[in-house]
Amino acid sequence: MSKKLVLIDGNSIIYRAFFALPLLNNDKGVYTNAVYGFTTMLLRILEEEKPTHLLVAFDAGKTTFRHATYKAYKGGRQKTPPELSEQFPVLKELLDAFDIKHYQLDQYEADDIIGTLSRQGNNEAWEVTVISGDKDLLQLVSNHVSVHVTKKGISDIEKYTPEYMVEKMEITPEQIIDLKALMGDSSDNIPGVPGVGQKTATKLLKQYTTLDGVYEHIDEVSGKKLKENLTNHKADAFMSKELATIDRDSPIEISVDDIAYEGYQQTKVSTVFKDLGFLSLLKRITGESEEEAQESTIMKEISFVVAEEVKTDMFTGDESLVVEMVGENYHQSDIEGFGIVNKEKAYFIPTVTALQSDAFKEWAEDPAKTKSVFDAKKTMVALLRNGIHIQGISFDMLLTSYLLNPAENSHDIPAISSRMGKNDVLFDEEVYGKGAKQKIPEQEKVAEHVVRKTAALFALKDEMSEQLRANEQYELLKELEMPLALILGEMEHLGVQVDISKLEEMGADLKERLNTLEKEVHELAGESFNLNSPKQLGPILFDKLKLPVIKKTKTGYSTAADVLEQLQNEHEIIPKLLMYRQLGKLQSTYIEGLLKVVKKDTMKIHTRFNQALTQTGRLSSIDPNLQNIPIRLEEGRKIRQAFVPAKKDWIMFAADYSQIELRVLAHIANDEKLVAAFQNDLDIHTQTAMDVFHVEKDEVTSNMRRQAKAVNFGIVYGISDYGLSQNLGITRKAAKNFIERYFDSYPGVRLYMDEIVQEAKHKGYVTTLMNRRRYLPEINSRNFNLRSFAERTAMNTPIQGSAADIIKKAMIDLHWKLKDEKLESRMLLQVHDELILEAPKEELDKLKEIVPEMMEKTVNLNVPLKVDYEYGNSWFDAK
Structure with a gap:
């Protein structure tokens, strides 16, 4: 019987799987998406390849023998996400269950293990298949060895043989190492030769066969710059070749005979x-x-009726409803139909049928008819656009899933159903396609998909509600998140008025400023060049102006923002470049970006509030993101001038919490001194400076107060001595002493920090004042960095999360107060700790009274909440 050897690059495939699939976890809170993707691929390999010998190779650690040659090898790699790190032991346990051997070797990479075993298989004339997401392994290809490279996630695979390589890449397997030597590899931080990409490297190898050949014929190489780069970076090229070469004779303690595979039990x-x-x-x-x-399914065969008309007897008074819209931005999407499921029947109602029906509108607006929905806010917006104000929403699947699994980034119905063991609901992209290929299929297919999603919602709502009750979070859903979702829906539908002419005027001013800055930079540089091109800017700064080189990239000098910031005092050109970039971003992202999303018929912007995104419970906004307008820069602040009231003789009114997170910390920690400072309305930063530096109030300098402010806010975010030293520009030792003095002054805060970390280690999560949870799977990790991050998160989440909950509750209280008082004033936006309203001028005195009262009295803490407010003709004037 012929031998078939399959070698799998474990690290590469699990990474691919992790980023290809949405985050999933099992009922124990263990992340499983990468393992799931890997296993799906593994089952296919076992079925298609039928290996007689099989091994999964892993990297042993960050340091390899290659680091002795080049310390920066793989230096630019991002840290492995903790959600992936914890899946490696799970994968190895699963491989053990399959009776599949896995192996790693200290100081060597998975590539070297695969290279050594593939050489053995090749020498025995076995059929060898290597599976990886990394093209470095193509150097192993031979008449007996094929390399299968994943592309687009893990499902699409490209098979490389010697013939295919010549046809596709125009080079042989042996030339792959020389190709890498010339072009480098940014993913492994292999430098190569600057300015040489794959096209140039391939051309050189076609002419001169090998790296040695290129340098033997260096005088024949055409292109002055290319020849210069090759000459100046010869040592880099040969070092890169050494780094890129897989060790096919690594000292592994296993051979191909040890990895025979007989199948799994x-x-x-x-x-x-x-x-x-x-x-x-x-x-x-x-x-x-x-x-x-x-x-494990919602229903194998789904039976439903496509309603040709809506009748009142279709409704029992307890329905699940899905309003089907394709595309993320539901402010721009059409409704494709409605799914309605109750305990008796399932219906698909075409859009026109529903929206032209009095019976449908009457049912939707009847508060006595309870409705479970997937996303109350989206449902509210979709129906308001069509003149229907939905009432009686009793359950929101999206918000429930978010409260149960705040770390998940996938909360659509198929993902939720899958997590709950029901696997027969298709993902939207499987029905509609993705991106440019997205299209709406025939009604029959849409109808089945929508009804199946609605049936899943109906089948799972009670079980999910019970899980919330078990977590003591049902009240959080019913009293906070769901009422807020409907208010946010109304705010989104209402939108914010934008003064287009103001935006255009600011855009013209910015263009003028940018042109002036460009001329000034050109004068300082002594020549004209493209300021937006790092390739042109690098040589100006580092070759011509001889500024110190901070960082190099594969293509030349780094001119990233962090590099320029370090060079600010080296030459007057740098501050101008930094300002040019800041103003350029304002122009493109905010002026042009805002103009693109203004609805032409109303001249309004309808941002979408993300209510189920952040793990702390904070709201964020998108399309456009109004929370990120850069207000530290005067030009950024001025963008708020374009946000104006929707009616004549109205004003904008902005109210924000003063130091809410520090006040929450004082309440949670119940530190005597901190509580007293807020109860006596003292300036908290001055008070902290007095306590930490042991000085009287009149002895506190502006620098002392600045340092005290940094540590006050740093404590809220679980800052480390390193973080504080960076913020204040002081030594790490000085920062550590500062933090120690702070904790000596406020022992209640130290006690809180210690106790909350211990609680997190015991429970695996922390909670806010309103019982929002954040799970911390890394809190007991043996990895110091993962554990430290989890500990800091444990300290700051109850503070940040409680502050987020407080402002959400204040929004609900204020919404109803405005209605009770029969005021026309209305909330438009929430940005961090700030609420923005628009109001008739004659209601201003009432707002001055109502808004602070509702925001300050929304919860009862042992320190007072304090609200500041301003008003004016625009959002800018209200700050």
Whole structure:
């Protein structure tokens, strides 16, 4: 029997799987998306390749023998996300269940293990298949070895043989190392030769065959700059070749004979699949019974009616409703139809049928008819646009999923259903496609998809509500998040008026400033060049003006913002470049960006508030992001001049909490001195400076207060001595002493910090004052960095999360107060700790009374909440 050896690059494939699939976790809170993706691929490999010998190779650690040659090898890599780190041991446990050998070797990479074993297989004339997401391994290709490279996630694979490489890449497997030597590899931080990309490197190798050949014929190389770069970076090229060369004779303690594979025992794998919640994969390997299959689906065959008209007897008074809209921005999407499911029947109602029906409107607006929906805010906006003000929403699946799993980044119905063990709801992209290929199929397909999603919602709402009750979070959903969702829906629908002419005027001013700055930079440089081109800017700064080189990239000098900031005092050209970039971003992102999203018929902007995104519970906004307008820069602040009231003789009114997070800290920690400072309305930063520096009030200098302010806000964010030293420009030792003196002055805060970390280690999560949870799976990690980050998160989440909950409750209280008082004033925006309203001038005195009262009295803390307000003809004037 012929031998078939399969070698899998474990690190590469699990990374690919992690970024290809949405974050999923099982009922124990363990992240599983990368393992799920890897396993899906593994099952396909086992079915298609039928290996007789099999191994999964892993990297052993960050340091390899290559670092002795080049310390910066792989230096630019991002830190492995903690959500992925914790999946490596899970994957190895799963491989053990499959009886698949896995191996790693200290100081060596997975590539070297694969290279050594593939050489052994090749020498024995076995058929060898290497599977990776990394093209470095193409150097192993031979008549007996093929390399399968994943592209676009993990499902699409490209098979490389010697013939295919010559056809596709115009080079042979042996030339891959020389290709890397010339062009470098940014993912591994291999420098190569600046200015040489794949096209140039391939051309050189076609002419001169090898790297040695290129340098033997260096005088023949055409192109002055290319020849110069090759000459100046010869040492880099040969070092890069050494780094890129896979060690095919690494000192591994296994051979191909040790990795024979005879298949897996179904019972062992099934146990692990059940534990991980991989029910669809379980079904794939077991062929479970009809009854068992039914348990993991919403309904195998879905029966529904496409309603040609809406009748009142269709509704029982307890329905699930899905308003189907395709595309993320539902302010711009059409409704594709409605799914309605109750305990008796399932319906799909075409859009026109529903919206032209009095019976549908009457049902939707009846508060006595309860409705469970997927996303109350989106549902509210979609129906308000069509003259229907929905009432009676009793359950929101999106918000419930968010409260149960705040770390998840996928909260659509198929993902939620899958997490709850129901696997027969298709993802939208499977029905509609993605990006440019997105299109609406025939009604029959849309109808089944929408009804299946609605059926999932109906089937899971009670179970999800019970999970919330078990977490003591049901009140958080019903009293805070759901009422707020409907208010946000009204705010989004209402939108904010924009003065287009003001934006255009600011745009023209910025253009003028940018032109002036460009001329000034050109004069200082002594020549004209493209300020937006790092390739042109780098040589000006570092070759011509001889500024110190801070960082290099594969293509030349780095001119990133952090590099320019370090050079600010070296030459007067740098501040002008930094200002040019800041103003350029204002122009493109905010002036042009805002003009693009203004609705032409109303001259309003309708931002979308993300209510189910941040782990702290804070709201964010998108399309456009109005929370990110840079207000530290005067030109940025002025953009707020374009946000104006929608009616004549109205004003903008802005109210924001003063130091809300520090006040929450005082309440939670119940530190005597901190509480007293706020109760006596003292300047908290001056008070902290007095306590920490042991001076009287009149002895506090502006620098002392600045340092005290940095540590006050730093404590809220769980700052480290390193972080504080960077903020204040002091030594780490001085920062550590500062933090120690702070804790000596406020022992209640130190006690809170210690106790909350211990609580997180015991429970695995922390909570806000209103019982919002944040899970911290890394809190007991053996990895110091992961554990330290989790500890800081444990300290700051109850503070930030409680502040977020307080402003949400204030919005609800204020909304109803405005209605009770029968005022025309209305909320438009929430930005961090600030609420922005528009109001008739004659209601101003009433607002001055109502807004601070509602915001300050919304919760009862042991320190007072304080609200400042301003008003004027624009948002800018109200600050």
